[in-house]
Structures are given as structure tokens and as C-alpha cells.
Amino acid sequence: MNTAVAVADAPAVSRTADPVVTGIGVAAPNGLGTAAWWTAVLRGESGIRPVGRFDASGYPAKLAGEVPGFVDAEHVSSRLLPQTDRVTRLSLAAAKEALDDAGADPAQLPDYAAGVVTANSFGGFDFGQQELQALWSKGGQHVSAYQSFAWFYAVNSGQISIRHGLRGASGVIVSEQAGGLDAMAHARRQLRKGARLVVTGGLDSALCPWGWAAYLAGGGLTERDDPARAYLPFDEDASGHVAGEGGALLVLESAEEARRRGARVYGRLAGHAATFDADGTSRLGAAAELALADAGVRPDEVDVVFADAAGERGADRTEAAAIAALFGPHGVPVTAPKSMTGRLAAGGASLDVAAALLALRDQVVPPTTGTSAPAADCPLDLVTGAARPAGDRPLRTALVLARGHGGFNSAVVVRGADA
Amino acid sequence: MDRLTLDDLKRILRECAGEDEGIDLDGDVLDLNWFELGYDSLAILQTTGLIERDFDVMLDEEALDDADTPRRYLAMVNELLAARTAA
Structure with a gap:
């Protein structure tokens, strides 16, 4: 990286x-x-x-x-x-x-x-x-x-x-x-x-x-x-x-x-980082890496990634490469429930954080729809078809990625209430 | 149109600025000030804009400041409209 x-x-x-x-x-x-x-x-x-x-x-x-x-x-x-x-x-x-x-x-x-x-x-x-x-x-x-x-x-x-x-x-x-x-x-x-x-x-x-x-x-x-x-x-x-x-x-x-006040807690905001693509080179991966460092979380502790999911071949390859570099090819479950909503500009990543928190609460990864399987050049364990319940390994930590038009990258790490 | 009635004003207020919960514009409102009726200065600005447009009249800004209740507001507008009709 x-x-x-x-x-x-x-x-x-x-x-x-x-x-x-x-x-x-x-x-x-x-x-x-x-x-x-x-x-x-x-x-x-x-x-x-x-x-x-x-x-x-x-x-x-x-x-x-x-x-x-x-x-x-x-x-x-x-x-x-x-x-x-x-x-x-x-x-x-x-x-x-x-x-x-x-x-x-x-x-x-x-x-x-x-x-x-x-x-x-x-x-x-x-x-x-x-x-x-x-x-x-x-x-x-x-x-x-x-x-x-x-x-x-x-x-x-x-x-x-x-x-x-x-x-x-x-x-x-x-x-x-x-x-x-x-x-x-x-x-x-x-x-x-x-x-x-x-x-x-x-x-x-x-x-x-x-x-x-x-x-x-x-x-x-x-x-x-x-x-x-x-x-x-x-x-x-x-x-x-x-x-x-x-x-x-x-x-x-x-x-x-x-x-x-004894509030019910969905999870905590454990880390964040933002980077900017100043020279046309993607720094999405750097944002993810820095957010994990901010959270004090190792990549192998991340249980699910909510992708930015541009839906454009070049940008998808870039994101898949960034995720694979951090977690290894097919190394972590990845999903993009925004496939069901479209991209919501400033609303998209907020909704992904909500989804991440509820995924941790309900111990289930929501699916990416439409896409039946990731392209060969996107080496991701993409959750497609149907929601995937947590197996032997509980869902405790989620990474949410977002790219904003013009070169903005941002990443957030949320962890379950008990993680 | 040469006269603004209370009914006109209430209709325009509702259109331009809605009606606060707990306020009944059809009640005894003539001598309540705008604040008591739940309207801020912007609500009155919007209302005035529509009246100026529909009645083809320009209201005086200083007179508007003093017209802080429906009764005073109607008097101010109708005085202007009457002067125009007489002219």
C-alpha cells in the first residue's frame, strides 16, 4: 500500500x-x-x-x-x-x-x-x-x-x-x-x-x-x-x-x-480516514488502511466490507484491487446493498453505515443484487444472490468504503456493541 | 383588486407560510402579532411578496415593520389601495 x-x-x-x-x-x-x-x-x-x-x-x-x-x-x-x-x-x-x-x-x-x-x-x-x-x-x-x-x-x-x-x-x-x-x-x-x-x-x-x-x-x-x-x-x-x-x-x-442514559447501542464508530486522489492515482486503499489504523483493527479482524461499488469497470477493478491488497484475494466478504437503491450521493455511505450496523446486530451480510458473480479481474468474495448469515465466525467489525466524485475517498470502521 | 380582506390575508398566509400547530387562523386573530401567530419575518416577507404581485402594489418597508398584526397589516395595505383607487 x-x-x-x-x-x-x-x-x-x-x-x-x-x-x-x-x-x-x-x-x-x-x-x-x-x-x-x-x-x-x-x-x-x-x-x-x-x-x-x-x-x-x-x-x-x-x-x-x-x-x-x-x-x-x-x-x-x-x-x-x-x-x-x-x-x-x-x-x-x-x-x-x-x-x-x-x-x-x-x-x-x-x-x-x-x-x-x-x-x-x-x-x-x-x-x-x-x-x-x-x-x-x-x-x-x-x-x-x-x-x-x-x-x-x-x-x-x-x-x-x-x-x-x-x-x-x-x-x-x-x-x-x-x-x-x-x-x-x-x-x-x-x-x-x-x-x-x-x-x-x-x-x-x-x-x-x-x-x-x-x-x-x-x-x-x-x-x-x-x-x-x-x-x-x-x-x-x-x-x-x-x-x-x-x-x-x-x-x-x-x-x-x-x-x-442506558441507551441501546448499535455499535461504535471505531475509525475513519479520508484521502484524496490528487494526481489521478486512487487512494481508496490508503483511506481503508488508515481507517483501520485509526480504529486499531487489523485487516484479519474485519468481518465484512461495504464497498463503494461504482458499477463502472475501471473503478470497480480499482476498488477490488484495493480490497484484495488489504485482505488478500477473496479474503473478506464484500457486499454492495446500494445495488438495490442506486447511488445516493451523500446518502449512499450513510445508508451503508446503517446497513453495516444492522448486519452486526443481526449477524447477517445483506446481498449485492443484480450482479451474479464478480468479474474475473475483481477477486472478491462478493455476497450475491441472497443474504449470508454469519457462520462460525461472528460479525463484529465492518469496513465501509466510499468514493466521491472529484477524487474524495473515505473509509469508516464500525464495530458491534460488544466487539 | 382594490381591497384586501381578512379572508384574503388568511388564504395567502396559509399558502405562503402554512399554519402553526395550535394556531387557528379562523379564530380571533386580528390583534395577535405575527410572532404570536407563529410567523417569522420571512413568512411575512413571502406573504407580502405575493400580495404585492397579486394586487400590483408596492408596500412601504417601514410601514411593514409597524404592521405587526393582521388588523394593522390590512389597514396599511388597504390605505394604499384606497389611495390608488382615488388617484
Whole structure:
């Protein structure tokens, strides 16, 4: 591997001080709400379908992963409806689910002890499109005053903060797919500085004509129209990915706070590292290696890897090589449940962390769908076909990988509550 | 349109800014201030934008600051509309 940053010089942090995840909220194309989504994931049920939000028949890419059954008024007050894009509404729903799931009441904490750090890549794209259309077709008088913030990347953090009174250090991370992991790392920083609880993770939604134009310009979308053969990570027939919306938010707490209130713990955030492909050379493997070092975990202690899974031949080969270099060819179970949702920009890796935590809880690795077997040049033990229950060796430690458009790499290590 | 009624205002408020839980705009609201009605300055900005558009009128920013209840707001707008009709 290519990087050996002086991790040994980092201050020794007691492992028992690792922050813990106590709540999960999900809005995903194959299920709204954690329970519905996780059930679908374990069954291998895909949420990839022809685009329904707008008429995509004239575009080269015609499939998407859209969150089903989201009734805005059930999750968002009438005061907020005129001033929020769909991504903010999905975020508010996921945040409430996560906080309820954690049994956390931020109002009981001292002022500024709880914050929100989310990742986002698009901001309120659909909202912004409507206001731009109003501007150009009717004039400035017709543009909503709420456009001033409804479009903005940080708007989800802001609205969650207002709704739940989370007034501590907060912010937004913009590093595309890597953002879901980088946000968790920033949340961990805030906890180390004294915060007790941070709502973190990320969601994205840009399934509108303007968003589609951005996706198409960004490249990498498959142009196939058969949902079952469109997004095939690590398959020799891979043709690109499908874009989707949604993601996950997590309640990350200091171990001390979780213990104090006797919270149920899904697992702990044991390690993170981020790298950047400055010169066109992939440093995804370096991010993985550094995250393991940060966690104090050896490669042979990792029980499952959630792959970035680009679904593009070159990028798949690169990731497979990085994983094989760390763990050996076919050396560790690898999966990509995002094959059922499409790539969710900032929401993708957050959702993978949620999946990793539930995999550790339920002792089962969710499947990669579509792909029947990895290509010969991707020497991975890819979990395909059906979910794979843990055998003699329990699932205790998971590595989650993410690559963001433009050269971002990020890796997170999560360990089960008892690991 | 030469007159803004309370019903007009309530309809526009609901459209532009929704209605807070625990607030009934159909109740006795004329003399409650915007804050008591659950509206922040941005909600009133959005509402004012729509009224200016639909009634083809420009409201005075300083007068808006003083129009902090539905009664005062209606009086301010209707005074302007009446002056325009008379002109």
C-alpha cells in the first residue's frame, strides 16, 4: 500500500471512548423507515425503477431509485412545507426517526451539547429549479423568499437543528458519496470536543430535470432501461450506475452519554480516514488502511466490507484491487446493498453505515443484487444472490468504503456493541 | 383588486407560510402579532411578496415593520389601495 502516515503519533484514545450509534433513521428507495428498508435489503428487493418523478423518456438515463410512499404532510408541518425541498423533508423524517429510535431527548441536555452534522451534495435542487423557472418565465417578483435558504447544502442541518433544538456545533460536509462518512468523522470531532450527541449522516435528492442534467453532465449513469441489469457493481457486464435519492441519519453519542442514559447501542464508530486522489492515482486503499489504523483493527479482524461499488469497470477493478491488497484475494466478504437503491450521493455511505450496523446486530451480510458473480479481474468474495448469515465466525467489525466524485475517498470502521 | 380582506390575508398566509400547530387562523386573530401567530419575518416577507404581485402594489418597508398584526397589516395595505383607487 502506498501511504504510511504517522498514525502512531496520534494521541492514544481509549477505545471505550469511541462514540456510539444509538439511533437510525432511513429514507431509501427500497423502503421508507429503518424497518421497512432493512427487511427489503435482506430480501434483496430493489427500489430501482423507471423514473416516476418527471418524464425522463427523452433523456439517455431512464432509471432511478425513488423513495416510495413519502407523504410530505405526515412528516413536515404546514409551516415548513412552503419552505422546504424534498431532500429537507426526507431529512426531517429520518432525523425524527433516528432520535425517536435512540430514545434521546435533546431538550434534557445542557444548551449547546447536541448538534447536527450532515452531508449533502445537491442542496434543494427541485425547489431551486421551480424558482429558477419562476424567475425566467414570470420575473423576480415570483421567486419565493424561501429560495434564500431552501436550495442550500446546509439547509437540512439547519432545519433539523431548529426542529429538535440542537443548538450545539453543527455544519454540513460536501464531498459527494464520501460525505456520509466524512460527516460522521466531523461529528466524532465535535464529540471529542465535548458535545454529547450529534445527529449525523446524510441524504440527497435531485430527481428533477435540472438535477438530471447535472447527473448526466457528471457522467457514469447507465443508459440501460432494464432495472435488473442496469447497476451491476463488480460485474463484467457493468455499464455504470443508477442515481437514487435518500440516505440515513444516525444519532452518534459519546459513550459516556449513552451509558449515562442506558441507551441501546448499535455499535461504535471505531475509525475513519479520508484521502484524496490528487494526481489521478486512487487512494481508496490508503483511506481503508488508515481507517483501520485509526480504529486499531487489523485487516484479519474485519468481518465484512461495504464497498463503494461504482458499477463502472475501471473503478470497480480499482476498488477490488484495493480490497484484495488489504485482505488478500477473496479474503473478506464484500457486499454492495446500494445495488438495490442506486447511488445516493451523500446518502449512499450513510445508508451503508446503517446497513453495516444492522448486519452486526443481526449477524447477517445483506446481498449485492443484480450482479451474479464478480468479474474475473475483481477477486472478491462478493455476497450475491441472497443474504449470508454469519457462520462460525461472528460479525463484529465492518469496513465501509466510499468514493466521491472529484477524487474524495473515505473509509469508516464500525464495530458491534460488544466487539 | 382594490381591497384586501381578512379572508384574503388568511388564504395567502396559509399558502405562503402554512399554519402553526395550535394556531387557528379562523379564530380571533386580528390583534395577535405575527410572532404570536407563529410567523417569522420571512413568512411575512413571502406573504407580502405575493400580495404585492397579486394586487400590483408596492408596500412601504417601514410601514411593514409597524404592521405587526393582521388588523394593522390590512389597514396599511388597504390605505394604499384606497389611495390608488382615488388617484
